[in-house]
Amino acid sequence: MILGIILAVVGVVVAFTLGFFTGASSVTATTGSDAAGEAETASIFDVEEDPDSRSMGSVDVAGGKGDAVDSDGIRLTVTNVEEGPSIDYLEDGVKAEFAATETLDAIEGGKLVTVTTEVENTGTEAWDLTCGFSIQSELVDDQGRHFQPIDSLYRIPGNPDCSEQTNPGFTKTMKWAFEVPETAKGFKLGFADPTINYDKLTYVELD
Structure with a gap:
């Protein structure tokens, strides 16, 4: 009888001990999982704060002011x-030679940046530079x-x-004007x- 009681007590102690270590192992595994999750979260923030990701607005430059820069169909x-x-902006609804x-x-809080260019049609189709979408253009600053461009580019003198046509092989003077914040600087013209x-522009450094 006494031996049976002793064996029962030993069994309870062993069961309790095993349960304790099993629970500890479970907690350790959970903690490890949380730690892994925290590490994963930290890595996401590292990517967002990577200097390269902040410079996504930067663009490659193919030339500078005074350089003849080529893109498919355009010089x-x-x-x-x-x-x-x-x-200066011409009176609307009147032919340029008669417009005030x-x-x-x-x-x-803004300013106007006007970029004067010479554009040669090196493609195979005629252009309508001011009322068509013959050349896609944009201005990019040093913040990316x-x-x-402003509307109605045909109203810029010169x-x-x-609807004036620029046939292949011919060159025209073309001005683009952009409204930007007063503090904007470090400009590049894309075309x-x-x-x-489309949306794969070639850029010219303007400074």
């Missing part, structure tokens, strides 16, 4: 860059911000008329033939 040379609170010269002002390289 473009930047001849002048001007910045100011306003630009008005003023287009940038909105408060992308700016689109630009081709609306492409959208029928060939």
Whole structure:
């Protein structure tokens, strides 16, 4: 009888001991899993804060002001860059030779950057530079911000008329104006033939 009681007590002690270590192992495994999760989370934030990921707005440059830069169907040379609170803007609805010269002002806190270029049509189709979408263009600053041209480019003095055709092999003077924040700087002009390289622009350093 006494021996039976002793064996029962020993069994309880052994069961308790095994349960304790099993529980400890379970906790350890859970803690390890949490640690792994924390490590994984940390690695995600590391990627977001990687310097390369912050420079995604940067673009490759194919040339600078005064250089003849080629993209499929286009040869473009930047001849002048001007910045100011306003630009000359022709009276709307009147042919350029008869239109009065008005003023287009940038909105408060902004300025207008005008890029004058010589563009040669090296492609196979005629261009409508001011009322068509023959050349896709944009301005990019040193923060990687992308700016689109103002509307009605035909109203900028010296630009081709609306629907004026520039046939292959010919060169025209073309001005693009962009409205940007007053503090924007470090500009690059991007351009492409959208029928060939839509959103795959070639860039020219303007500074």
